[in-house]
Amino acid sequence: MSELLSDKTVSDFLAQLGSDAPTPGGGGASALAGANAAGLVTMVARLTISKEAFAIHAPRIQEIINAGDKARIVLEKAIDADAEAFEAVMSGYRLPRATPEEKAARAVRIQEGLKIATESPLNIARYSAEMAELAAELAEIGNPQAISDAGTAALLAEAAVQGALLQGCINLKSLKDGDYVAAARAEIEQLIERASNARSRALATTLQKLA
């Protein structure tokens, strides 16, 4: 196992992203955007819970800190998990296909890899959608001095949801398990709707408080 992407410096990560190396790609960039959103969520929450003025919201803010810290760690890990999921698909396609047995084994491995490479962005989108909603909530009840950070968290989280799901959609096209594909498509629609609503709500609240 080579060095983790999350252990690279920000500068080196960006340089590798900008190269023609297959990973990190859009999935890893989406996971990083989601992790950034989670970081902003907990920053705003911490700048709220430390102030007497918002003591009434302290129990809920502590829940948000816990959820945000967890999501940040999950999404950071997802940067590398997404690269591994890509490799799972590629390793299937590289298998030999000279005999009918090899062809069948290869097809099975490709289908397994495609499911892993669909689950990975779905997982990024699930946690990022939650971050978009928590950001919208913080725009309402959080420290107004950090209102622009709450708004930015919602923007980045929504982009992470949609970006991750674009990656997932590619793999769905080649998946043959109809029930799985239908369930995944339904969840994708729901995640996009949740994230879009949260972004709109957070942005409206933020612009209103900034005005």
Added chain:
Amino acid sequence: MSELLSDKTVSDFLAQLGSDAPTPGGGGASALAGANAAGLVTMVARLTISKEAFAIHAPRIQEIINAGDKARIVLEKAIDADAEAFEAVMSGYRLPRATPEEKAARAVRIQEGLKIATESPLNIARYSAEMAELAAELAEIGNPQAISDAGTAALLAEAAVQGALLQGCINLKSLKDGDYVAAARAEIEQLIERASNARSRALATTLQKLA
């Protein structure tokens, strides 16, 4: 000068973002999202220019690579520049104000700091808006195998534009130079419109090609 934020590992950057430390905040997170978008733009462009099939677009794709590489470096530097801009404002507010002379000098320094802290997100938004537009163009003419990465680049770039501008808007409220404020507000409107249009265009093209 302490260690650059861009020299931290991705993991350490995210942990500091999630803490209650004042920087990095929404500005730095937006700059990173913009740099991520720039990285995806050059990745898609490099995966296009290396293929014979797209040779007809090679001169334009090379321009996009040049613009994307430049933007990635500018936006990476902006992660730290944004933290310095925040410090410029804070150092003004920390100045003594016991005498009328001190008060006047402090007010001047705060106004100077606020302009720096408005220029920083504007600069992030300018380069990110360009990335959103190049991503939309790549969704049209780029290698369709990387179509989801082009779409993701547009999503992240648009979020970077709007996120950065939310930070800039905070400082505009306290700026007293009316001409500067009016010009900045006009540019903000224009940047948001460019980024929103590019995001819509890129997303429509991406979803159409993925269908």
